Amino acid sequence: MKLPSDAKINAYLDAVPAANRINFVQLPNDQIPLPGSNPRKFFPLYIESHKPHVKAAVAKLLHSESASDDSPRLSGFVFDMFWSLGLMFHAHALYDDQNMHTAELKDSDTELEVPSLINPIPAKVLPSTYLEKDWSMIVFEQARRARRVKGIVVNSFMELE
Structure with a gap:
């Protein structure tokens, strides 16, 4: 799509x-x-x-x-929304568990400690979908849905990115 x-x-x-x-x-x-x-x-x-x-x-x-016996077997789907799954899960957890909305961080100097990242991430470099309330609610819904899938493919080579 x-x-x-x-x-x-x-x-x-x-x-x-x-x-x-x-x-x-x-x-x-x-x-x-x-x-x-x-x-x-x-x-x-x-x-x-x-x-x-x-x-x-x-x-x-x-x-x-x-x-056809020689046709490739369907193995799975790759769904890439251009954001880090770890960041998406963390932002969703902040919203659900700590009642903190990432949109509140817009134009802030706050740095987020995201468990899937080595270094803190400055809030001002978050994707815009996290800093707008309407879009971030869509991100959070996608995180809820992603938690229900049977498997997740993690990018392992450049061609997927």
Whole structure:
């Protein structure tokens, strides 16, 4: 799924050569309104609009897999939201367990001690999704969902990043 507002990343994804170990499946983009001022309405609509495309792509992969003995086996999905999973879990824990919202750190000199990072991270370099209340609530919901998955792939080579 390509975000409609991120031309730089979309151009990079279009330029990535087909690797023999990873198959990138590009999903169609539905025409939905851009985020505007309410990302809490945009993001769920964006995800919902892609569910039929994901189901169709998986069905196609499974069908081609069963039709040929030499076709690659579907092993999993890589979902990359361009943020550190450790940071996402930590920010969510701060919100749920300590009633502290990362949006309160906007323009602050505070440094966060994130368990998955060696050094503290200055709040002023947090991704903007953590510093805006509406977007950060989406991040926290994604953290809740990520905790329920059966496995997580950690980037182990540059081509995934």
